[in-house]
Amino acid sequence: MYFLFRSLGVVSSFTEASISERKMPIAVQAILLFVLIKFSVSRDSVAELYFFFLGGFLSSVIVLASVILKFKASLHMIGISALTCFIFGLSMYYQLPFVNLIAFCIVCIGLVASSRLYMKAHTYTELIAGIIIGAGPQVFLYQFWL
Numbered sequence: 001m002y003f004l005f006r007s008l009g010v011v012s013s014f015t016e017a018s019i020s021e022r023k024m025p026i027a028v029q030a031i032l033l034f035v036l037i038k039f040s041v042s043r044d045s046v047a048e049l050y051f052f053f054l055g056g057f058l059s060s061v062i063v064l065a066s067v068i069l070k071f072k073a074s075l076h077m078i079g080i081s082a083l084t085c086f087i088f089g090l091s092m093y094y095q096l097p098f099v100n101l102i103a104f105c106i107v108c109i110g111l112v113a114s115s116r117l118y119m120k121a122h123t124y125t126e127l128i129a130g131i132i133i134g135a136g137p138q139v140f141l142y143q144f145w146l
Contacts, residue, residue: 001025001028002025005024005025010024010025011024011025019067019070019071019072022067022072022075023064023067023068026060026063026064026067026075027064029060030057030060030061030064033053033056033057033060034057036053037050037053037054037057041053047144047145048086048089048090048093048145050145051141051144051145052082052086052138054137054141055082055085055086055137055138055140055141056082056137058137058140058141059078059082059133059134059136059137062133062136062137063075063078063133066129066133071126071129072122072126073126073129073130073133074113074116074121074122074126074127074129074130075130076112076116076130077109077112077113077116077122077127077130077131077134078130078131078133078134079134080105080108080109080112080134081109081130081131081134081135081138082134082135082137082138083105084102084105084106084108084109084135085134085135085138085139086138087101087102087105088102089138089142089145092142093145109131113127
C-alpha cells in the first residue's frame with residue numbers, strides 16, 4: 001500500500017509523514033480492518049482474535065479522528081501497545097505463563113518509544129497518546145472475551 005500511496009503522491013516519505021499525509025493510509029487501514037472483521041474473522045470461532053482486530057479497528061478510527069483534529073499520535077506505539085495488551089489478555093484468559101513474552105513486549109515498548117524520541121519523530125505527548133489509543137480499546141474489549 002505504501003508504494004501505491006507513494007506513486008499516487010498521497011505520501012512523500014515513509015518516515016516523515018505529515019499529519020495531512022496520514023489521513024488516507026489510516027482510513028484505508030480502518031477499512032481493511034473492518035472488511036477483515038466483517039468477512040474473515042468470526043466471533044464464534046476465534047473470539048480472542050475477533051476482539052483483537054476489533055480493538056485495532058477502534059484504534060484506527062480513534063487515530064483517524066485525532067489526525068482530522070490535527071493531532072499526531074505515534075502509530076508505532078499504538079501497534080506495540082495493542083499487541084502487548086492482547087498477549088497479556090491471552091495469558092490471563094488461558095492461564096498461560098507468558099511472563100517472558102510479556103516482559104519482552106514491555107521492553108519493546110520502551111525501545112520503540114526511545115527510538116521515536118531519538119529520531120525526533122514524536123514528542124512525549126504523542127507517544128503517551130499512542131499508548132492510550134493502542135491499549136485502551138484492547139483493555140475495554142477484555143470484558144467481552146474474558
